[in-house]
Every structure is written in C-alpha cells, then in structure tokens.
Amino acid sequence: MPYESLRTYINQYSGSELTDEEFARILEACTPRKYRKKQYLLQAGEVCKYVAFVISGAFRMYSVDDKGVEHILHLSIENWWVADRESALMLTPSRYNIDAVEDSEVLLFTSEKMQDLVATVPAMPKMMARLDQRNFIASQKRLHASISLTAEERYLELLNNNPVFLQRFPQNMIASYLGVTPETLSRIRKKALQK
Template sequence: MQALRTYIEHYTSSPLSEADFALISQAFTPKKLRRKQYLLQEGEVCKYFAFVLKGALRQYSVDDKGVEHIVHFAVENWWIGDRESFIMLTPSRYNIDALEEAELLLITNAQLQGLISTVPAIAQMVRELDQRNFIATQKRLHASIGYTAEERYAELKQVHPEFLQRFPQHMLASYLGISPETLSRVRHKSLRQ
C-alpha cells in the first residue's frame, strides 16, 4: 500500500492524512496473478481498475484471424483496465493478462467514485491521470497514422526504454502496429547507426 500512497502524493499538492489513507486502503483489494493469468477476458465487464505493485501486464484484442493487437502495457506504478467497460459497464473487447507474476491493488468504479467525492487528493490524482492519458492517447494515435516504423520505434525507445528489455519482440511489434519482421529490421538498422 505504501507504493500507492507515494504514487497518489506524487500527483497531489499535499501529503495524505492518515484518515484519508485509511479510506483509500479500505477501498482497494490486493490481488495476485500468475504469469499468463487473466485479469479480464473479452466479453466480460471490467469490474476493476488495477494499480500494479509488481509485475507486468498487457491489454490486447484478438482479431478474426487470431492476431493479437496490444494497446497497453502496464508495469510497476501504472494502472490498467478497460476504461470504456469500467465506466459504461459494457462487455470488454479486450483481454488483460499477466506477462510476469503480478501483485495488484483492485478498485471498483463505485469505490473509486466514492473516494473521488470524499478524498480531495484522489479527485486531483484522477484529473491529472485523465489529462495525461488523453495526451498519451492523442500522441499514440498521431504516431500510428503519421509515423514510419522507424519513428515509432525511436519514440518507444526514448519514452519507454525499459519496454525493450522487458517485453518480447513480437509483443513490441504488436504494440507498435508493425510486423515482427519489420521491427527486427528497424532494430537492426538502429543498432548499426
């Protein structure tokens, strides 16, 4: 729980009181996932948003040909969940599974809304995260429609260099929206330069 407290205080202007942190602690449920275990499967409603204490997860869809399309990775101190399904209570089009053994803190939408209305630091953190998420999504969309494979890889290498060591090449290719062969060529070219 200390990692979550540190995270919240990073996004707020003042430290959390013990009373506020007690409310926050009560709202979250610890959960462990084994490698390859699902947090969410396509067709289910996303009942929880998860804060990652340890491990790595991916959020992805599978098309009609069985090809995976990774839209999000989450590592320590990141959040993961299907926002649309979580908010609208609609069936998810995504799967979320653990790439490594993971320790998570789960919160329901009702619990999150309760914290937003009673703990100002949570409301401030959620606003900040929503803004950052919107900006990141906008940048990712722009990159996917306007960047070459080389430019997408260079940006990933600059923004999330840890991904290059942590995730297999075929998953990075899926995340970048390119084939594994193209990623291999781009990486090789990048190493030569």
Template structure:
C-alpha cells in the first residue's frame, strides 16, 4: 500500500528505512467506493488525506444546488479542507470519490507529532504547501483572465490524464464554464489539429 505515497515523498526529500517505518505508524488506510464521501460541508475535517489509488474531487454547492469543483486529487495528490483541518472550524467543501479509491489519512495531532519527530517531513510539507500556494495563485489568475479555450488547453497540457479520467461535466465545473462551452471548445481544438 504505501508505494505511491513514498514515491511522492522521495521526489521532494530523502528518507531512510527507519523514517519510512515510523511515518507509516501515523497514517490510517481507508477505502472509498465511488461516490462515497470523505468529507461533507459543515463537518470538521479531521484528516489530511493522500490518494494512493483512485480519484477524489473537492467542491462546494451553491444555493441553487450547483456543484463548483475546486480540485481533483489523483494518485499522488493530497486532499483536504485545509482551513477546517488546521483550525477545527466547519468544512466549506465536500470531498468524495469519483472512482473507487484507497487513501492514507493523518490527524492533525499525528501530523504535528510526525513533523516534530521526523524533521524531514516538515520540510516535505513546507515544499508541498509552497507548491500548492503557487498553483492556487495561478488558478485564480487563470479563472479571471483566460478564455475558456485557454483554460481547457492549459489543463490538457498540464494534466492530460485528468481529462481522460474525469467526466466532462466535472471538468467544465472545475474550469468555471458550462458543459456546452466545453463541448464547443473541444470541437474548435479538434478542428485546428
């Protein structure tokens, strides 16, 4: 089970076998079936979760009942309502499985113990959070300045696997466009090739 997890960590920092064995003790393994919730809006997010296998989506629902996807988490990605996880406040996001998934979860208290006991993990998470901040900043800029075609093209170039595995209506929601607009954009791009 921890293959993708350690592969991801080792892309950023170096661990010895003793550290790996200690890290495992802090995590809980969980399986989610397709459409099963990891978190619901209004709950307290008790875990920071790593996707070992499968695919999750994080989203909120507006007053009209429309889902707005803010993130997908494939294998090798983390998923959480970070604000709720670190503050203990109610979650503003839902997180559920798009595909059957296997995840590794850590509580805040174990996260803090682990990063104190294994300092290299503190560095790993600092790198992770820095990268996340840069990605979110870019996503915000993209949402207000790029055309629908540019948004789709950028997503396709940066993560073609996501395009293949996620239903088109969810891709449209993530890009902040309608499914009809996404269909039109895809046809334009196909004609240009």
C-alpha cells in the first residue's frame, strides 16, 4: 500500500496496530497533493481548512509583522503534521502563512473527515491525544527557551534537540525560528565554531 509512513506514524503514536481495512478507510478520507517550493498551503486571512501529513518535503508556518518581517513559529518535515490548529479548531481566519520550503507531498484531511476518523477508528483519538500532548510540551519548551535563554543558548539547544532542522532549512529561516536576525545567528555560529 502507498503512504506506509502515515500508517507507521499512527501505529507508533497510538500504541496500537491499524488493520488493513482501517488504514484503507483513512486513505480514502484524505487527498494526496503536491506543493512546489514556495507554494502556499495556507495564507494569512484564510480559515485553515486542512490538516496535512507531510509525506516528503518541508514546510514553515510564519506570521508577517507590520514592517514586513517574517516570524517562523513552526518548521515541519516528513512525518509531521502541518496546520494552524487554532484556526482549524476555532474556524477563525489565520494570522499565519504556511508554505513549502522544498517541493513536497502531503496528505490533506479536512477537519470534518478528521473528526469522522477520530470518532470511528479507535487508534485515531489515541494518536490525537498523544499529538496534542507532544505539541503542548514542545511549545512549552520553546516558550521556556524564549523567555529564559539568550540567543546563543537557544541556538545550542536547537543544535541538540533538532539538528535535522539545521541541515534542512536555510540559516535565515533558522534565525527567524529562533527569534533573532540572520546577522545575529551568523555571528553566534562563528563564535560557537571557534570553541
């Protein structure tokens, strides 16, 4: 079957095994779609209609402030979910943009289909609960970093926890993700290398 990575993901996060029939139902509920580099999956002002599972490629979710500066809130690569869950849940227009950083392939689930699946496939609510917990923990960690650490410490923490990101995304995006300017990140790295 195609998209085995989604199956593996759900099995892993739900702590159970999907039957072939269940997995087939999940695949029926979603739509595969490709995005070219720089193509939008969500634009600020729209309500987020889809939750996307990344099969391959990479995405970023970011806001743009009054001065036109982008602030990246989330980075996602294959085997991650992408969406503005606030907008999707509350049905409010999103403040964020989501676009492809590389040519990518995703599976799109509308919120309704996703709710159906959560109601009918036992593994799904387990996976969702687990996912929400992980999301919460991750954003609490980043909040802690952002409140109590210096730019350099935040960079080193990212280097430890998500080295993949550093290889996968250009440095200016990493800078934005860390909440510093590209110049500052460049200097931080120079300093870190000297040690």
